[in-house]
Amino acid sequence: MRRRVMLAGTISAILAPALSGCGALDPGDDDPETLVFHHSLTAGSASFAVYDAVRAEFERENPGARVKDLVSGGTDLINVYETARLAGKEADVVLVNLAEKSLSWTDYDATVPVGGYLERWGLRDRVLPQALPEWTDAEGRLVGFPWSGFSWPVAFNTRLLEAAGVSGVPRTAAQLVDAADRVRARGARGLVSIGGNDWSGQKLLMQIMQAHLPPERARRLFAEAGFASDAQALRGLEHFVELRDAGVFFDGAQGINADSMNSDFYTGQAAVVSMISGSLASVPPEVADVVELGGWPVPAGGVYDKPTALRGYTSAGLWISPNGEEKIDLVERFIRHLYREATAQRFVREAGEVLALRGPAESPDFPLVAAAVNLPESAVSYAVLPDLHVPPAVSQPLIRATSLAFTPGRDAQSIAADLDTAYRS
Known part of the structure; x- marks a missing residue:
């Protein structure tokens, strides 16, 4: 009520x-x-x-x-x-x-x-x-x-990864960080371009947080908040911070939107993006030919044993x-x-x-x-999509909180507090 x-x-x-x-x-x-x-x-x-x-x-x-x-x-x-x-x-x-x-x-x-x-x-x-x-x-x-x-899988440009010395697409968090180190060594702005300033970044943040968050608990938190007092949510956000601080995301991700993210991938500037099927339809043929689809790499000890995707x-x-x-x-x-x-x-x-x-x-x-529609469940696990659980009035404040999460210097506790504040706003 x-x-x-x-x-x-x-x-x-x-x-x-x-x-x-x-x-x-x-x-x-x-x-x-x-x-x-x-x-x-x-x-x-x-x-x-x-x-x-x-x-x-x-x-x-x-x-x-x-x-x-x-x-x-x-x-x-x-x-x-x-x-x-x-x-x-x-x-x-x-x-x-x-x-x-x-x-x-x-x-x-x-x-x-x-x-x-x-x-x-x-x-x-x-x-x-x-x-x-x-x-x-x-x-x-x-x-x-x-x-x-x-x-909504993760798209990997295998040509860019191979040029940086990355063998195969990353499937674990450790492999993801290693790939980020390698592409940055070649002068890239980062490994993963992401719209940290809009809905695309919000979805990826929530997906990464779920690495340590069982689905039923994720649904409850998306509906009611309480991230700052949930140990598993905080562990998932700590994992996000580890990836951010390891240079996995493009520099300035907190100011990037989905259109810029897509452009980075379409033009061969980004090796990895989390990309919804509607955007995959517009990938140029010369890039599509070297793309492999999969899920978001998962950390050891998480609740998912396979990389995650959304649908x-x-x-x-x-x-x-x-x-x-x-x-x-x-x-x-x-x-x-x-x-x-x-x-x-x-x-x-x-x-x-x-x-x-x-x-x-x-x-x-x-x-x-x-390929995205037919991605086998033997290759990926499907995380909880927040959209059906997040209250309507919270969506835009939650996106603003996401932008802060992609900003260097914000720790897991601060990010969780920002998410909870979005619900109270």
């Missing part, structure tokens, strides 16, 4: 002043045959090209129906949607990830539960079974139709708004069309998407995405 009251206050404080300008956000059309679709697909991207063709196909097959796009940049979409919703002018269907503020949408009637629709429309069997629990909240409500997921099905889902429920027949036709196996496979094959739907997962034009 305390969390819900806090979130309500946060949303009101941030979004209420925007109501005076919400007319400009009006997606526009009360026509029952016009579906307003809010997304962040970027014109010129492979995903948008597939979507554009799929939208045209839907309109041809449904004479009189029209799909009107409302496009917002990735981080702006949630704020734009919430502001429009407060004015009753929100889009009918929104495609967005399940994380941070969207975790509270169903609680505040910003979107409607869709479990009943999934059953009535006979679409449950289209969804991978492991995706449904991730999209089901603590009240048992399916908050959105699962659409896309991800695999999940929360990258994007199809959420139905209260406005959309007024056009539910049209919404049904649209979601059914997207959920068709032939339609979904276009996103997999032509755009390298990792979908939460059943069907072949081959992406021949995106070999690293295919």
Whole structure:
């Protein structure tokens, strides 16, 4: 209850002043045959090209129906949607990830539960079974139709490693530190480029901390905090500090973002990155040819006996708004069309998407995405993804705490205190 009251206050404080300008956000059309679709697909991207063709196909097959796009940049979409919703002018269907503020949408009637629709429309069997629990909240409500997921391995540029005298990709923490020493001896800024100033660094910090943290305890800490008083969390953070102080991460990691991290890898400046499958799709062929995927190397005596990776099905889902429920027949036709196996496979094959739907997962034009999806569990263990457990209002303060963690001089106790403060803020 305390969390819900806090979130309500946060949303009101941030979004209420925007109501005076919400007319400009009006997606526009009360026509029952016009579906307003809010997304962040970027014109010129492979995903948008597939979507554009799929939208045209839907309109041809449904004479009189029209799909009107409302496009917002990735981080702006949630704020734009919430502001429009407060004015009753929100889009009918929104495609967005399940994380941070969207975790509270169903609680505040910003979107409607869709479990009943999934059953009535006979679409449950289209969804991978492991995706449904991730999209089901603590009240048992399916908050959105699962659409896309991800695999999040570690990418190693074997050409750079071999040039530095590193034999094989590091699988233990000791091998990782040795590789960092070797690449720095050749003048590199570090071994691992990481967005210490954004979400990518937050995920890696939490993943490294889990080296000494059993999964159930990790879930509890991500939900409730208490890092500074948990001996195993502190041991995991001490391990992070050891890696940082050994020069494993790029110099100035606390100021790097995910875009810079990706660029470092794409241009052959970084030997190692923790890279989500959506970014792996953009690795240039000349780099992809020398990349080996694996997990984050683990220390001796940790709770995982294999390098760790992350995976999940929360990258994007199809959420139905209260406005959309007024056009539910049209919404049904649209979601059914997207959920068709032939339609979904276009996103997999032509755009390298990792979908939460059943069907072949081959992406021949995106070999690293295919390799990430098919990474064998004999090679990696999967750590706990924080997103489904961290309270929505905590996400941004937690990222700020992460930036401090990558700053030289912060010890494990200080980092843990910063993480706990993020929850209290």
